Amino acid sequence: MPSREATGAPRRIVVVGGVAAGMSFAARARRLDERASIVVLERGEHVSFANCGLPYFVGDEITERSALLVQTPESLRAALDLDVRTGHDVTAIDAERKIVVATAAGERAEFEYDELMLAPGAFALRPPIPGLDDPRVRTLRTVGDAAWMKDAAGSARRAVVLGAGFIGVEAAEALRHRGLEVDIVEFAPHVLPPLETEMASLVTAELRQHGVRVNAGVAASAVEGAGDHAIVRLSDGRGLPADLVVLSVGVRPDTAFAEAAGVATERGAIVVDEHGRTSVPHIWAAGDAVAKTDPVTGARRPVALAGPANREGRLIADAMLGERAPRPMAAPLGTAIVRVFGLTAALTGANRRALDDAGIDHETMHLHPGSHAGYFPGAETIHLVVHFAPATADEPGRIYGAQAVGADGVDKRIDVIATAMRAGLGVADLIDLDLSYAPPYGSAKDPVNMAGLLGQNVVEGVTRLWQPQDLPDVLANALVLDVRRRDEWETGFLPGALHIPHTELRDRLDEVREAAAGRPVRIHCASGVRSYLAHRQLAAAGFDSATLSGGMQTLLAYHGKDILTYEVDHRSAAA
């Protein structure tokens, strides 16, 4: 039997899922094949809706529901001749007969395909907690969810958000904007678990400053009805009253129907090749339902981000219908960003835990540069952390990941670093980036250039860092040398520290030698700049010296203020 193409009949393409990956695929497919029949089956009410906008709709920053609906079946028919069917829940695939089975309004419908594109996305995880079926508990995944929540927030007084991932934090802010009392409950030790401890603490402080109660390191054990409200019971025994509970503890690929048809998966995520082909001929897959390889650690995991989903959808259309050799899919770095009241937190690539889990030895540097020139009004501190390969690695200086938190300019710096990572640049290459500089926008040495300068110093041994997590060891076995000004020292210092302002160090090296008494010297200042200068002097004088990455700012963000003392001991008193 000749193929349909050979007979000249139009190709029949069926797409399961009409949001990011599915719709990007369908649009590109039409642009590449004017004659194909393209049917898009979407379980929900809407296609191509702005799912990242849902929390802002709840929070009334986006006022019109229509703003969330980027496209409609009608607009897609008109512009792209797509046959979009909402309310179609795909239940099965018959890969032998090349038929997709869907249920729509209780009726069974079959769709024949020549090529089948799977973009079913993910569904919200529902942990095994009693009481989650309480009607006051809802996820925030669809326009319907958001409309319900926007409405419910109008009469609710107290909300509990279960899960402090990106959507949970956005939902908490939205509900706080609406005037509710809001509790966040997060099982991990801190909000936004992918962030490093020293970055997440800044976000926690911002949430608390805006009246959000943060309960981290604790689980919800039950949701109990209590008349006109619910009570979220925590593992520590407390009960949080709630008129509204947002469930956002994560997602899982929605792939049971595909697995049943023989499509290979790993831990629930569809396995595809570099062009999006699944294990079953003529079935392709992309988006949140698909397993991806972490380009830094090699770990395999789904990545629930719109950008990679769109990209994959388009590339599959190219592979399926294009005239050229298709481009392989780029492994997503997982760049993500979230606004938390007045702060922005963003990250790209691997974090400390992912590197440790993968057994990847790494250096870490912390910087606190201004978002623009300090002499121009309005500069905000950017707290930046970058992980990179040490001098001993195969590729010294390779950038493994970066995170930033601050009130301004965070998105730009993470995007620049993500671009550098995608291109395979190393930390020293960041020095050479020609970034735009005028006082309102940056500095002659942009924060990213600064990271390059510091990173190169580390890789080449011009500086040597110690890390906040080394503190117990440092306090036990080294001399802490604090090179801040006296007025800074007096705001609190590390127990046992020797205090010599960096401008006096050149003339007081003997005091350091005496106090160290053969121990290593571990220097710090407020942010790491002055202690670097001090380290160069000590290193030139033959000390075993290192400078604290990110200085006291990072140390306090990591450990909290309880590590400080105000009692001068004999050594610093002698200074």
Place this chain on the structure above:
Amino acid sequence: MPSREATGAPRRIVVVGGVAAGMSFAARARRLDERASIVVLERGEHVSFANCGLPYFVGDEITERSALLVQTPESLRAALDLDVRTGHDVTAIDAERKIVVATAAGERAEFEYDELMLAPGAFALRPPIPGLDDPRVRTLRTVGDAAWMKDAAGSARRAVVLGAGFIGVEAAEALRHRGLEVDIVEFAPHVLPPLETEMASLVTAELRQHGVRVNAGVAASAVEGAGDHAIVRLSDGRGLPADLVVLSVGVRPDTAFAEAAGVATERGAIVVDEHGRTSVPHIWAAGDAVAKTDPVTGARRPVALAGPANREGRLIADAMLGERAPRPMAAPLGTAIVRVFGLTAALTGANRRALDDAGIDHETMHLHPGSHAGYFPGAETIHLVVHFAPATADEPGRIYGAQAVGADGVDKRIDVIATAMRAGLGVADLIDLDLSYAPPYGSAKDPVNMAGLLGQNVVEGVTRLWQPQDLPDVLANALVLDVRRRDEWETGFLPGALHIPHTELRDRLDEVREAAAGRPVRIHCASGVRSYLAHRQLAAAGFDSATLSGGMQTLLAYHGKDILTYEVDHRSAAA
């Protein structure tokens, strides 16, 4: 005679110029050599001052003069043990005896060196116009200039800015902020001459909207005294009264003293190797006084930017004093940015003229994406132009340059593209950049990703662009097909255009064929998105078709509104 190093004596390093390159060098030199004697000779009153902040000081955005003084001789002595001498005008070098001769307060002083670092910068050009010695005429190069101008603006009513480069435009804005009537005079056809015509027109409109009078394509022929004010006479005969005239028509390397010592120059700029060595042993040079190679076109020219100057200063210290093989200097892309009232204009790499001058064949694309997701409030249009290598080039898709103008997010996109250029990425690689997306910051397809998608389509022939400068040829020899909505069409259209909304095109191809009558079809819409969809349909149907880069927005920005008609001719009437 043994060298001083061999005898163990500290190295004697002399630095000429204490602002960007000179001070970056000196600071790095100290960090690498704790024992060296480092003398910095600066002609002016101040070292390490914020020269990019001067216009903002004039405009009262920076209120304190002290904010401009990033470092002082005293702070540099304390932190880095530098011997900084201001008011020292270097007049000669004796390279045989390794002596620098300076004049300070009328006295001659000599400084012996083992290594000499030249960072003399540039001086302001003074065109041969009579009357420039009028005391109301001043450049804006030093803290003293800025203080004078800030003061003069207090009593002045009218200012003329000669030269609409970056500093001229910043000065015009600053003086307008201070309430003066301001005229800009620019000899080139438009303000900010490095910008493309279609980008500069947006800046001109912004200046005019804020009351700055823009006189472009005209020269100043004289400055005449007229009692209590001056009159700037223009080549078109007009006279502009001025209480204050800012001269900012460009700079030239300040290198006569170095040339006299035998240091090789080209067109006045010092020639250095990739580590900053001049033609004379033990003499190095960096910053605005040095010739650099354009990494795109290969052209040689000085680049007066703080970022590259700082980078070069540090790299010379590494080459002079470091223990490792020094890194070569990266050729600067010339990334630059300027705030013009509510707009930002930025550029990186080569512009159309530089490419044409170098004989580099190129594609150009224009986009008008939003600074963030359109469904989230506050999105602003970014007008983006990217030049890149065509399919026929050695490296198809290589990015040659980019420019952007808009009210938000311009700096980020240019910085990302500059990073991609530095890394050698091509346009299609821009698709794969994992840029941060949440509604307040960007879109699932960021403007830079969008440029990648369009650029790849161009390189692979999926789309084909026509350019604003092709308009006369298109009007003469092609059918213009306008696929906008009817309400857009009615705001004005191109003479002779056929109007078919893009959603109706699929059913009306016969009308196009009839109207074209064998001529090529040149499509446009408002911004280029819908005309691309239309192009795909026409291409699939066998037409000689192309879509206007950037659509009507770019066409009007390039040509102005006079190209539009409101008269429907027989063809569109028939449609």
